[in-house]
Amino acid sequence: MSLSTYTTTSGFLLPSIHSAPPFFTEQPNPTTQATATAQWSRLILAYARHKKLFILRVEDVETSGSDWDEILRNTRINRKILPGYLSNIMEAMVAQNLAVYEPVKQTRSVLVYWRLPEEWAEVLYDWVISTGQLNTILTFYDITDPPLESLLTGIPISLLRKAISILSKTGRSQTIAIADGEGVRFLARSK
Amino acid sequence: MRRGVGLAAFDRQEQSKRSFAALSSELSRAQIDDLHSQLAHFRTALAHFATTHRESIKNDPTFRHAFQQMCASIGVDPLAGPRKGGWWAELLGLGDWQYELGVQVVDVCVSTREQNGGLIALSELLRFVSKLRGVSGGEITEEDIVRSIKTLHPLGTGYQIVEVDGRKMVRSIVKSLDDDQTTILVIAQEGGGRVVEDQLIRRKGWTRDRARAALENMLLRDGLCWLDEQDERSGRSYWVFSAMQWDV
Numbered sequence: 001m002s003l004s005t006y007t008t009t010s011g012f013l014l015p016s017i018h019s020a021p022p023f024f025t026e027q028p029n030p031t032t033q034a035t036a037t038a039q040w041s042r043l044i045l046a047y048a049r050h051k052k053l054f055i056l057r058v059e060d061v062e063t064s065g066s067d068w069d070e071i072l073r074n075t076r077i078n079r080k081i082l083p084g085y086l087s088n089i090m091e092a093m094v095a096q097n098l099a100v101y102e103p104v105k106q107t108r109s110v111l112v113y114w115r116l117p118e119e120w121a122e123v124l125y126d127w128v129i130s131t132g133q134l135n136t137i138l139t140f141y142d143i144t145d146p147p148l149e150s151l152l153t154g155i156p157i158s159l160l161r162k163a164i165s166i167l168s169k170t171g172r173s174q175t176i177a178i179a180d181g182e183g184v185r186f187l188a189r190s191k
Numbered sequence: 192m193r194r195g196v197g198l199a200a201f202d203r204q205e206q207s208k209r210s211f212a213a214l215s216s217e218l219s220r221a222q223i224d225d226l227h228s229q230l231a232h233f234r235t236a237l238a239h240f241a242t243t244h245r246e247s248i249k250n251d252p253t254f255r256h257a258f259q260q261m262c263a264s265i266g267v268d269p270l271a272g273p274r275k276g277g278w279w280a281e282l283l284g285l286g287d288w289q290y291e292l293g294v295q296v297v298d299v300c301v302s303t304r305e306q307n308g309g310l311i312a313l314s315e316l317l318r319f320v321s322k323l324r325g326v327s328g329g330e331i332t333e334e335d336i337v338r339s340i341k342t343l344h345p346l347g348t349g350y351q352i353v354e355v356d357g358r359k360m361v362r363s364i365v366k367s368l369d370d371d372q373t374t375i376l377v378i379a380q381e382g383g384g385r386v387v388e389d390q391l392i393r394r395k396g397w398t399r400d401r402a403r404a405a406l407e408n409m410l411l412r413d414g415l416c417w418l419d420e421q422d423e424r425s426g427r428s429y430w431v432f433s434a435m436q437w438d439v
Contacts, residue, residue, distance in 0.1 A: 021385075022417035022430040029414045079421050
């Protein structure tokens with residue numbers, strides 16, 4: 001039996017370690033486990049980026065049919081990552097700022113940072129400029145669900161808020177109360 | 192005036208091309224000469240540095256550390272070079288010094304293996320090596336040991352530095368497998384990396400305790416294998432990564 005990379009139906013290239021049965025078990029040897037955690041974090045981030053997934057839940061491995069099935073399970077070798085293990089990996093990712101618990105004050109679901117909030121802030125600002133919406137008041141909905149699909153389509157509101165607040169620190173955004181909730185206005189970069 | 196149409200235009204063009212070529216080769220020759228003189232200058236300065244400071248570099252760990260940091264910050268590896276050891280290393284005699292230390296590291300690792308199973312704390316290794324070198328060898332630091340182990344790398348000795356609970360340790364286990372581990376490795380290689388207790392009991396006549404102890408040691412003590420708790424047949428199997436076939 002040899003271990004090789006595998007391309008999933010969604011076109012994601014799984015690393016060869018994903019076809020190694022022990023990859024799905026938490027390792028009692030801390031050195032070995034550190035390697036495994038690093039591999040899993042990298043895999044989760046790469047897959048999230050590939051499929052534009054933001055939220056990873058422990059439940060995603062408890063029931064099949066989730067968006068994450070292609071990496072959390074390997075049906076070719078009949079293995080899946082166990083919920084307790086996934087939860088520990090999520091904890092490690094949070095500790096390294098590769099993810100945050102979302103919502104806060106629980107540990108069963110995380111928002112994965114395949115782009116850091118700082119990077120999202122730049123993506124957001126670039127989108128505003130390229131769509132000519134500087135100085136326009138936008139609702140959050142205008143950003144998360146624009147008529148023309150963008151990189152920001154489907155971005156969770158909490159992450160969007162972070163990006164907006166990062167931009168506000170450099171005077172590039174302003175949150176405004178509008179009739180039906182909150183809006184935001186983006187401003188030209190001050191010289 | 193009409194220009195560049197008649198036959199004479201070809202000549203004119205040819206001539207200007209020739210002039211430009213001459214000019215450009217003259218310019219690049221000047222640049223090369225300049226570089227040569229700079230390089231010669233650098234070599235002289237370096238040789239001077241080496242002769243003045245060779246002894247300090249070899250004997251004074253603080254000076255050596257500063258020197259190595261300087262090398263790192265300007266992107267120069269004092270051991271690298273086209274020739275054996277490199278001309279920089281030859282000038283300083285640092286290459287020989289480093290390799291000598293490497294040999295001493297190997298000496299200590301091999302001679303303490305029976306006691307420690309091929310895993311030794313870096314501080315302990317330093318203590319042994321210092322003892323081996325005697326007072327005349329000059330003081331050495333953990334950093335020097337780490338560097339020496341790196342210079343051993345091209346030899347494929349399998350020496351590596353691992354961190355166990357924040358404590359740096361040097362492992363030379365790859366070459367120091369005991370009989371039970373060798374047996375396990377062989378079985379693992381036959382099964383694509385997978386080993387279970389029952390195989391060892393059935394095929395090698397081991398007791399369950401022996402099989403379990405050997406496997407758990409490889410898993411927990413040596414980090415030589417990984418655990419699979421979802422094994423369909425035995426529930427708990429061990430996978431020796433080095434015995435698995437990886438298509439990269």
